[in-house]
Amino acid sequence: xxxxxxxxxxxxxxxxxxxxxxxxxxxxxxxxxxxxxxxxxxxxxxxxxxxxxxxxxxxxxxxxxxxxxxxxxxxxxxxxxxxxxxxxxxxxxxxxxxxxxxxxxxxxxxxxxxxxxxxxxxxxxxxxxxxxxx
Amino acid sequence: xxxxxxxxxxxxxxxxxxxxxxxxxxxxxxxxxxxxxxxxxxxxxxxxxxxxxxx
Numbered sequence: 001x002x003x004x005x006x007x008x009x010x011x012x013x014x015x016x017x018x019x020x021x022x023x024x025x026x027x028x029x030x031x032x033x034x035x036x037x038x039x040x041x042x043x044x045x046x047x048x049x050x051x052x053x054x055x056x057x058x059x060x061x062x063x064x065x066x067x068x069x070x071x072x073x074x075x076x077x078x079x080x081x082x083x084x085x086x087x088x089x090x091x092x093x094x095x096x097x098x099x100x101x102x103x104x105x106x107x108x109x110x111x112x113x114x115x116x117x118x119x120x121x122x123x124x125x126x127x128x129x130x131x132x133x134x
Numbered sequence: 135x136x137x138x139x140x141x142x143x144x145x146x147x148x149x150x151x152x153x154x155x156x157x158x159x160x161x162x163x164x165x166x167x168x169x170x171x172x173x174x175x176x177x178x179x180x181x182x183x184x185x186x187x188x189x
Contacts, residue, residue: 009138009148063146064162065153 012057019050144168 007015023046030039054061095101137151146165153159161169161181170177 013147059142060145060147063150064165065147065150065159068159 007053009057009059009061012053012061015053016050016061019046019053022046023050140169140172143172 023043026042026046027039030036030042092101137155138148141148141151144165145168150159150161150165154161166177166181169180173180
């Protein structure tokens with residue numbers, strides 16, 4: 001019990017951020033190395049430790065200033081996403097309309113081809129298939 | 135009185151008290167009232183409104 005009060009507030013805040021970071025890296029890294037269960041296990045342990053660290057602190061670890069920082073960060077994130085959405089999605093639609101994305105989309109369709117259907121025939125652009133049929 | 139003691143008394147972190155002292159953070163009205171109440175004085179005796187500092 002004494003050990004929870006001896007850790008200072010700044011160290012506890014640093015530990016809070018560090019633990020979540022370690023958990024996220026472990027989860028992402030081990031999932032990448034085909035070990036998702038171990039990654040999820042480490043993440044759960046780290047998350048539990050972080051929450052315990054926060055819950056057992058007798059003072060205030062996060063206050064209105066942190067809430068303000070979170071609000072500001074959320075605003076920036078939403079703003080960036082809004083700008084990206086306003087530019088990227090219309091651009092992708094325009095590129096699709098111009099036929100620039102047909103190669104990419106054709107490649108994606110190959111994965112869902114039924115058995116017996118030729119890959120090369122299926123991935124051809126629509127207009128060339130019409131010419132073949134004629 | 136240390137920053138930590140004051141922070142504990144008004145229910146915020148030591149960093150918040152430090153930021154207020156260094157004029158890097160404007161406290162909420164609630165926190166301003168708590169601080170005034172703690173020091174048994176008026177808000178105006180602790181905080182001064184500056185129009186340029188608002189933005």
